[in-house]
Amino acid sequence: MDTVPVAWTNATLEAIRRLGRAGKEQARLGPPHVARSFAVLHTCVYDAWAAYDQVAVGTSVQITCQPGSGESVKQRAISQAAYRALTDQFPTEAESFKTTLKVLGFTVSSSRDASTPEGVGNLAADAVIKHFRDDGANQAGDLTSGGAIYADYTGYAAANPPIDIEKTTRFGQISNPDHWQPLIFRDGAGTERTQSFLCPHWHKVRPFALASASQFRPPPPQELTSQGFIDQAKHLISIQEHLSLEQKVVSDYWSDGPKSVLPPGHWEEFGCFVSERDNHTLDQDVKMFFALSNALHDAAIATWDAKRHYDYVRPVTAIRSSFRGVTLKGWNGSQITDLPGQTWRPFQTPTSPTPPFAEYTSGHSAFSTASAEVLKRFTGSDVFNHSHTQVGPIRVEPNIDASGVRLAWDTFSEAAAQAGRSRLYGGIHFYEGNLSGITLGQKVGAQVWERARSYWEGRAPAPAHDAGSAESNPIPASTSSEKGKPMVCSSCSADPRDTIVGKLQAAGNFTSLLADMARTALWAKLQSDRAYTLFAPTDYAYAYAKEGYHLAAGGLQEVSPLPREGEALLQLLYSHLVPKKVPPSEVHKGREDIALDGMVLSFDLEGDITSLLSREPAAVRRLTDMFMVNLGPAHKPDGSAAHSAAEYDANVTAVIEASDGIIYVIDAVLLHPHSANS
Incomplete structure (x- = not known):
């Protein structure tokens, strides 16, 4: 039998499919609604489970009961909490969730006695469901006069009138070309439908970990009057034309x-x-x-x-x-x-x-x-x-x-x-x-x-609401784990966590680069006493390049796939390394060229770069003054190019100082001409 969280996840997925096929409750089956329902489910499950853990802290309630109980007791508590969560989120599917509970070997209970696992499950569900009921999603429909569940209460109105996807769009039908426009289409039965913006109020919903909905809001997209606005459309037209x-x-x-x-x-x-x-x-x-x-x-x-x-x-x-x-x-x-x-x-x-x-x-x-x-x-x-x-x-x-x-x-x-x-x-x-x-x-x-980890490691503050006794569970100090420590050489004099390798490992999004480094001499090279500048592609840059694509000015370009072994891989990695530390302070306004293994890496500091991929997040722009890394050809003593230029651009998205150098985080893999031709 599946472990209980997987069983309830599968039950939820099946309920969503069934509701979708039946055309029921469509207003609540958008991505934000589904994400929220899963959060309700697994937070209820977590809070019920936390009651039996000696370290974990609940999110909405701290239930005091005997810790260390057996697996079957935890399963009973968790299943009761899951059943309650899902009948709250999908009330029309209550019977199917009751069946799931029965299949798992349990029955519905109304107990709130914390000495019983069913009571623990219900107490956890009570607190979590209450927490979500007033989170701004308008689940009960009480934020709007009409009482429609999950309805918008912020007064959103589309800036454009609807257009029919099946008909030619006439001049004047698009009054605001840089804003969203609803479409008119036909559903599976041939009935004409007109879109309305799904969840325009969702920025009002209370998040789990974010300080606010706008905490990580990106900089503005391309403006209507910019070349980038046209370029992004051309790019998409080209992609659609050549679909494999x-x-x-x-x-x-x-x-x-x-x-x-x-x-x-x-x-x-x-x-x-x-x-x-x-x-x-x-x-x-x-x-x-x-x-x-x-x-x-x-x-x-x-x-x-x-x-x-x-x-x-x-x-x-x-x-x-x-x-x-x-x-x-x-x-x-x-x-x-x-x-x-x-x-x-x-x-x-x-x-x-x-x-x-x-x-x-x-x-x-x-x-x-x-x-x-x-x-x-x-x-x-x-x-x-x-x-x-x-x-x-x-x-x-x-x-x-x-x-x-x-x-x-x-x-x-x-x-x-x-x-x-x-x-x-x-x-x-x-x-x-x-x-x-x-x-x-x-x-x-x-x-x-x-x-999330702060909760199960007992570092989060305990919720104000306790259940089960007058005292909450004691929360011992969390212990550190060996898992995730940087793999660095023991002979390095600096703190391993402060080195280039340690910084990459701590960041968590350079696993592909680190794996390639470990397979080549580059890993050992970085253990020397010399200072380096490393241009570090993220895992997502690797994911694109590994499939034969490269982020270039103007969009995705098809190139030779990345080399995976031998000298070609080593050449690729060395194409990202400068044998000296080049901090931002040494890059002067205008242009600074840095020799890089037979090429020249050029930093262009420009206040207004209009190509599609050249725009930085505002915070990065403040930090790095907007660097562009351009691979140009190295030159022979007579001034002629040593090889043809590689016409790729990459954005520097962050700068990380290390004890043995500096890391420029980039959003593309730099394909050295030699490695690209290998």
Whole structure:
């Protein structure tokens, strides 16, 4: 039998599918609602479990009972809490949850006696459900006069009138070309539907770990009058024109649209896979799903804050507006062909042409990267080793057999990167919305992880509300674990945590770079007494490049896949290393060239860089004064180029000082011409 959290997660996923297929409660089956429901479920489960743990602190209630109880007692408490949580979230499915409870060997109880596991479960559920009931989601409908559950109470109104996806968009139908526009479409029964913005009030929902919904709000997207606005549309048009069969399968697999478990459910399913793969104990599952579900919950809040704040245009509106009268290659609903710009449509099914909310930022990217961050930290590794093999056609092209196309993810980072990229293939997100969503998700995932861990390690303050006795459980000081300590040489004189390698390991999002370093001489090289400057690609930069893509000015470019071994890999890594420390203070205004293994690394400090991928988050801009790293050709003594220039750009997104040098975090892998040709 599954451990209890996995059993209840599967029951929740099935309930969501059933409700979606039946067309019930559609207003509550958006990604934010689903993420919140999982957070309610697993927080109830966690608080019930915490009552039996000698160290853990509850989130909403501290229940005093006998710690160290056996597995069966904890299962009874957890199952009662889970049943209560899910009947609160999905009341029309109460009978199916009662059946799940019976299958697990338990019965419904109304006890609030903390000496019984059922009483513990109910006390935990009471407190957590109450906490969520007044969180701003409007679950009860009491924040609006009409009483509709989860209804908007902030007065949002679309800046554009609806347009019919099946008809030519006429001049004047798009009054605000840089803002979201609702679409008119036909559902599966042929009934005409008009979109309304889903969850425009979600920035008002109370988060789990974030200081506020806007804590990690990204800088503004491309402005209507900028070249970048046109460039991002051109980039997407080009992607849609050249879609491969594999890219179409990627788009279809990750679509997670209406009547599915949506992106939060997708990553909950991945959590079930990890549980089964690693033979989790009950305690491990409680902790992992507690952190994972709250990362999804906070990712929804932060993402919808940006969506509501910027109210940014979807590609279908931007392209129909900007390319009116221009003949494009695009999807006409059945094939890629020549069509007028004012009829362009994304590579989506006609019943779900574009999600009913603003573009910036990408929810898929934020949900996926936040989840990947949590799963990496919980398992102590980025290793995923999961895959999907397509059976039959995809939904957008039901007449073309795509059987046998296999999507494989060696790491969580690769899966998250592909999830974000899938929205470009589907034509419903711009690249910058994807990239900002990735950054947002990474930050949310890291912060939620630390908050969740503080609860089960007993470092969080105990909740004010105790249950079961007048005294709360004593909370002993948490002990440090050997897990996660930096792997560095013992002969180094500096504190290992302060070295370049130690800093990379502590950051948690350089596992691919560290793995390559460990396979080559670069690891040993960094153990010397010399100071270095390292340009460090993140795991997400690696995930793109590993699949044969590179982040370049103007968008994704196809290049030779990364070398994985031997001299070519060593050459690739050395292309990121400068044999001296080059701090930001030494880079002067204008331009500074640094020799880098047969190339010249040029820092351009520019106040206004308009290319699509050159924009930095505001905080980074303040820190680094906006560096661009451009790979140009090295020169022979006679002034001629030693080799052709590599036309790639990478953004420096952070600067990390280390005792043995400095790290510039970059969002792309720098492909040295020699390694690229190997």
